[in-house]
Amino acid sequence: MTVPILPLPDVAPSVPDAGLGALATERGNLPLDSVDIRADISALVAGVEIAQGFRNPFDVPVEATYIFPLPDRAAVTRMRMEAADRVVEGTLKERAQARADYDAALAAGQRAAIAEEDRPDVFTMRVGNILPGEHVTVRLTLHQPLPYEDDAATFRFPLVVAPRYIPGTPLPDEQAGDGTAADTDLVPDASRISPPVLLPGFPNPVRLSLSAGIDPGGLPLGEIRSSLHVVAQEGGDSGRTAVRLQPGERLDRDFVLRLGYAHAGTTAAALTLSPDGPGEPEGPGTFTLTVLPPAGRAAPRPRDVVLLLDRSGSMGGWSMVAARRAAARIVDTLTDQDRFAVIAFDHTVSTPTALGPGLVRATDRNRFRAVEFLAGLQAHGGTEMLTPLLQATALLNGDDTAGRDRVLVLITDGQVGNEDHILARLDPSLSGLRIHAVGIDQAVNAGFLGRLAMAGRGRLELVESEDRLDEAMEHIHHRIGAPLLTAVSLDWTGLDVDPDSIAPRRLGALFPGVPLTVSGRYHRAFADARATVRAVAADGAPWQQDTTTSVTPSTAATPIWARAHLRDLEDRYAVTGLPDLERRIVETSLRFNVLCRFTAFVAVDSRKVTEGHPTHHVVQPVEQPAGWQLPTAVPMSHPAPPPPGQAPPAAPAAAFGAPPAPGGYAASAESAPAAPPAGAPPAAPFSAPAPAPYGSAPTRGPSMPRGRSLLRRTGRPAGGSPAQDHSATPARPRTHQLLDQELKHLTTTATALSPERWQHLSDLRTRLLGITETARAEGLPAAPLLTLIQTLEITDDPTQQSRLEELWTLTVQTLTTYLGGTPSQSRERRPFWKKHS
Known part of the structure; x- marks a missing residue:
């Protein structure tokens, strides 16, 4: 069989020797050496193995941290660590226990790895005690469903975590992660989702390989479209097609394969039962129910x-152009019987003054005014x-909306960090409307x-290029119209279904x-097992469809269901924070061995390879997302909105034009510092602190710059000023950061031999002299530190x-008290993944 493979629109040319990590510098390579992704697509399910290779180019043991994306609907079911002649299978545990096991292993000199989920599509891998010159590979296995809409299935695999806007007030305690953003009250784990970003122009990237084998599974496969350059196609009598990427593709965008399964001929309602084991044909097991919408369009x-x-x-560059076009196309589809409003936002909110407040009739005149307003929008400010x-929801929940379809259309890249906070605040206002x-x-x-x-019972449409917008907008036009079926419900016959397991919990409507x-779980299935789907048609008439039933063993059905069910539970937890939901999430995750926010995979090598914690900790920087670039200027705070018709003001100059620090890290901006004490020399206006030289003192935790890695889209913003999307957040005083690091060193050295500990205190006294000068410059008290320095002269x-x-106890007590804690206070990181933490 021959299947044409076509590029998706607006595909960037392949760049040889370009990618993420392992950049050759004067100080050696970064730890990430390779990323290998192998996918096996069968009909509408993909099994994927991703192998991350880490190499230690230094002469001391290293701990490497890599913040990376995975598909948000994928179920991670296995982790395996390979080093030298050792292969260690990862174990899924409650997250706090997994972190404790990992830390204990490193303290004992054992090699270990831990994989944690921070968002449905953002994960953190830490690999500790990598020996000098050693190569460690960590493999993750996952299963993901392929969305099937408009006669096409989509395999999407993200390759980079883009910078996100972090709102809120910085937290005073220790940072939860090793990223560049400070944790805040609204995003308590911001430091875990903000990897440092590579400056452009570095050659010799990580070796990226990605291949996908496609088995249509009996479905008629038409064309294949790819967002990146695919160089091979192998068809055979089996009907399989294999594709792989050209060398040199960057890890800076989503990889997308669109598979045309035209006219698949699927039954209107199909129920598939997948028993847990071959010897259990009657159950328990997992069911998957698929309902196709009826033909035609609703009035x-x-x-x-x-x-x-x-x-x-x-949203600068092509994204802003595409967003304006998308919004204008939606406005053009409205009729005189519709009402509408247009709202544009960055860190401020604006509406077309010509339309007035509230919802207005979609007359020709009002639609023209709306499109005119949209045409003048430019990208700037925070999200x-x-x-x-x-x-928007307040407008749709007004007293005069009875008998009308209420629809909210959000056009964005979604790059915010406070997702849980937004969903929790929005949830009470979602009843009866669609998003x-x-x-x-x-x-x-x-x-x-x-x-x-999903919370708004609507649909998500992804647009990865401006040229794909027309196709996407045709789909969106159908979505915002009246749904074909509403009030969907399910009745079961001959199937003992667990009602609490059904995912999604809100069935929504059919478009x-x-x-x-x-999908869901059943306890027992009988010969007459089937489901009856009931709904209300667009004309108000009742609609009913009985399913056809088949039994198909599947290793992917249960983990895919478990991931969807866990996502439902996690979203409910984000809204309510109920401890019972936390318990259910952990139990479900461990029972079905699927990673979630409350659990983690940990692999510990039983062999001791070094003495104690690794000397260096390196956070792997990531590529700039495609179409983004570093700004030439950074505003210290959100600028006031410009007057109508004027471009946003230029931001003050900042130190982003300086040569990059060794190691290829992007400079990270701190927010404006507090006013200096009287008599102190004035600070340079908003100068970004340079990162520590790569390969020097540990770059972990509070010693890292805590501002945002500020990026903007490629494209000229209004008035020539930089399009700024992320504001910096205040960092802790440098004195506190340094003392926090010293306390960590005291903790990790507490079990060393007495001569080594004695020498550590002697060296600490010298370092405290420098920290005391920093404290004076920041207007902080120096007397407690001077007293400790005098005591340590012995x-x-x-x-x-x-x-x-x-002396050891006195030192710990003095530093802990100075930082506002107590000597007995635990230095462990807080459980940032819990709502009530």
Whole structure:
């Protein structure tokens, strides 16, 4: 069989020797050496193995951290660590226990790895005690469903975590992760989802390989379209097709394969049963129910439509052009019986003054005014999304909306960090309305936008290029019209279904071209097992369809269901924070061995390979997302909105034009510092601190710059000023950061031999002299540190080592008290993944 493979529109040319990680510098390579992705696609399910290779180019043991994306609907079911002649299978455990096991292994000198989920599509891998010159490979196995809409299935695999806007007030305690953003009250794990970003122009990237074998599974496969350059196609009598990427592709965007399964001829309602084992044909097992929408289009009904358009800096360049076109196309589809409103937002909210407040009739004149307003929008500012969402839902929940379809269309790249906070605040206002999301980006935050669309019983449409917009808008036009079926419910016959297991929990409506897929667990199945789907048609008449039933063993059905069910539970937990939901999430995750926010995979090598914790900790920087670039200037705070008709003001100059620091890290901006004490020399206006030289002192935790890695889209913003999308957040005083690091060193050295500990205190006294000067410059008290320095003078005398424990305890007590804690206070990181933490 021969299947044409076509490029998706707007595919960038392949760049030899370009990619993420392992960049050759004067100080050696970064730890990530290779990323190998192998997918096996069968009909509408993909099994994927991703192998991450880490290499230690230094002469001391290293711990490497890599913040990376995975498909938001994928179920991670296995982790395996390979090093030298050792293969260690990972074990899924409750997250706190997994982290404790990992830390204990490193302290004992054992090699270990841990994989954690921070968002549905953002994960963190840590690999510790990699020996000098050693190569360690960590493999993850996952299963993901392929969305099937409009006669095409989509295999999407994200390759980079894009910078996200982090709102809120910085937290005073220790950072949860090793990223560049400070944790805040609204995003308590911001430091875990903000990897440092590579400056452009570095050659010799990581070796990226990606291949996909495609088995149509009996479905008629038409064309294949790819967002990146695919170089091979192998067809045979089996009907399989194999594709792989050209060498040199960057890890800077989503990889997308669109598979045309035209006219698949699927039954209108099909129920598939997958028993847990071959010897258990009657159950227990997992069911998958697929319902195709009826043919035709629903008659139009009066609608209230609110268009919410993101114009923040991350939407600059082609994204802003595509967003304006998308919104204008939706406005053009409205009729005189519809009402609408248009809201644009960055860190401020604006509406067309010519239309007035509230919903207005979609007359020709009003539609023209709306399109005129949209044409003038430019990208700048931060992404404050909650306020405009609440404003939009308030319009749709007004007293005069009875009998009308209420629709909210959000057009954005979704690059925000406070997803849980937004969903929790928005949830009470979602009853009776639908939210459709249009994700425009080559590295979109699909995890959040999918959660939002599901909560609003709507659809998510991804647009990865401007040229694909026309196709996507045709789909969106059908979605915002009246649904074909509403009030969907299920009745079961001959199948003992666990009602609490059904995912999604909200069945929503059926739209043209979009099947409804429901999965869940059953205890027992009988010969007459079937489901009856009931709904209300667009004309108000009852609609009913009985399913055909088949039994098909599948290793992917249960983990895919488990991931969908866990996502439902996690979204409910984000809204309520109930401890019972936390318990159910952990139990479900461990029972079905599927990773979630409350669990983690940990692999510990039983062999001791070194003495204690690794000397260096390296956070792997990631590629800039395609179409983004570093700004030449960074505003210290959100600028005031410009007057109508004027371009946004230029931001003050910042130190992003300086040569990059060794190691290829992007400079990270701190927010404006507090006013200096009286008599202190004035600080340079908003100078970004340079990262520590690569390969020097540990770059972990508070010692890292805590501002945002600020990026903007490629494209000229209004007035020539940079399109700014992320504002910096205040960091902790440098004194506190340094003392926090010293406390960590004291903790990790507490079990060392007495002579080594004595020497550590002697060296600490010298370092405290420098920290005291930093404290004075920051207007912080220096007396407690000076007293401790004077006490530690005794460490110059080796004959006084009998006082080691006394001095050690005093040092820990003094530094802990200075930082605002107590000597007995645990230095462990807080459980940032819990809502009530």
